[in-house]
Amino acid sequence: MRIMAVAGKGGVGKSVLALNFAVCLAKSGYRVVAMDGNLALGNLDVLIRAEPKVHLGHVIFGNSSLKDIMFKGPHGLKVIPASSGILEMAGLGDEQLKRLGLDLLRLANETDYLMIDCGPGLTRTVLYFLGLAHQVIMVAVPEPSAMLDAYAIIKNVVRISPKKDVQLVVNMVEDTVEGTSVYRQINGVAKKFLNREISHLGNVRWDENLRRSVQTKALVVVHFPKTDATLDITAIAIKVCGTIRVAVEPLTAWVN
Numbered sequence: 001m002r003i004m005a006v007a008g009k010g011g012v013g014k015s016v017l018a019l020n021f022a023v024c025l026a027k028s029g030y031r032v033v034a035m036d037g038n039l040a041l042g043n044l045d046v047l048i049r050a051e052p053k054v055h056l057g058h059v060i061f062g063n064s065s066l067k068d069i070m071f072k073g074p075h076g077l078k079v080i081p082a083s084s085g086i087l088e089m090a091g092l093g094d095e096q097l098k099r100l101g102l103d104l105l106r107l108a109n110e111t112d113y114l115m116i117d118c119g120p121g122l123t124r125t126v127l128y129f130l131g132l133a134h135q136v137i138m139v140a141v142p143e144p145s146a147m148l149d150a151y152a153i154i155k156n157v158v159r160i161s162p163k164k165d166v167q168l169v170v171n172m173v174e175d176t177v178e179g180t181s182v183y184r185q186i187n188g189v190a191k192k193f194l195n196r197e198i199s200h201l202g203n204v205r206w207d208e209n210l211r212r213s214v215q216t217k218a219l220v221v222v223h224f225p226k227t228d229a230t231l232d233i234t235a236i237a238i239k240v241c242g243t244i245r246v247a248v249e250p251l252t253a254w255v256n
C-alpha cells in the first residue's frame with residue numbers, strides 16, 4: 001500500500017497527470033484508487049466523463065463511507081469524487097481532515113496505490129494530504145511562478161516531515177534538456193535553503209494530443225497510446241512502481 005499525493009501551482013497539469021498515472025498502474029493489474037483532493041472544486045470525474053451523484057461532501061457531512069461514493073473508472077481504476085461548489089468543503093477543520101485521513105488510511109490498506117490529486121497551491125488541506133502521503137509528487141512547468149510555488153510547497157512539506165520522499169515531475173516541457181534544467185533549479189534551491197535533495201521522477205512533454213484528450217473527456221494514455229505524453233507518463237509510472245507487472249491473482253474480490 002502506497003499513498004501518493006500530487007501537488008503544485010494551479011493549472012500545471014496535476015489532475016491529468018494523476019489520473020493518467022493512476023490508469024497506467026491500474027492497467028497493469030494494481031489495485032488503484034484516485035481521490036480528488038480539490039475538495040470544493042473537484043474535477044477528476046469530469047476528466048473521465050463521469051457524473052457521480054455522491055461525493056466526498058456526503059462522507060464529511062453525511063453518513064456515506066469512502067466505499068459508498070467510490071465509482072469505477074477506466075481499466076478498473078476506482079475514483080473518489082470531490083464536491084463541486086460546496087464552500088464548506090474548502091475549509092475543513094482539523095477534526096474533519098483527521099477523520100477523512102483515518103478513512104483514507106484504512107482504504108489504502110486494501111489497495112496497492114492511493115493517488116491523491118491535491119487542489120492548487122498551498123492550503124491546510126493540501127498540506128494535510130501531503131503529510132498523509134508516503135510519496136509527494138510535485139508538478140512544475142518551465143515557468144518561474146510554477147517553479148517558485150513548487151519550492152514553497154516543498155519547503156512546508158519538509159518542515160513538517162523532514163524525511164518525506166519528495167519527487168518532481170516537470171510537465172509541458174519541450175524536451176529533456178528543458179525538464180532537467182527546471183529540476184536542477186528547484187533542487188538547487190532546496191539543497192541550498194532546506195539542506196534537502198528532491199528526486200527527478202521525470203518530464204512530460206507538451207503534447208497537443210493530451211490537450212485534445214482533455215477536451216473530449218478521454219484519457220491520453222488510453223486514446224493516444226503512442227503519443228509523446230503517453231510515453232512519458234508510462235515511463236514515470238514504471239519508475240514509480242519499479243516494474244509494471246500484470247497481477248497474478250484476480251482482483252474481483254476487491255472490486256465492488
Ligand SMILES: Nc1ncnc2c1ncn2[C@@H]1O[C@H](COP(=O)(O)OP(=O)(O)OP(=O)(O)O)[C@@H](O)[C@H]1O
Pocket residue numbers: 009010011012013014015016017038118119120121171172173204205206207208210211214229
Ligand atoms: N503535457 C501537456 N501538454 C499539453 N497540455 C497539457 C499538458 N499537461 C496539462 N495540459 C493542459 O493543462 C490543462 C490543465 O491541466 P489540469 O487540470 O490537470 O491542471 P491542474 O494542475 O490539475 O489544475 P488545478 O490546479 O486547477 O487543479 C489541461 O486541461 C490540459 O489542457
Ligand SMILES: [Mg+2]
Pocket residue numbers: 014015016038117118119
Ligand atoms: Mg486539478
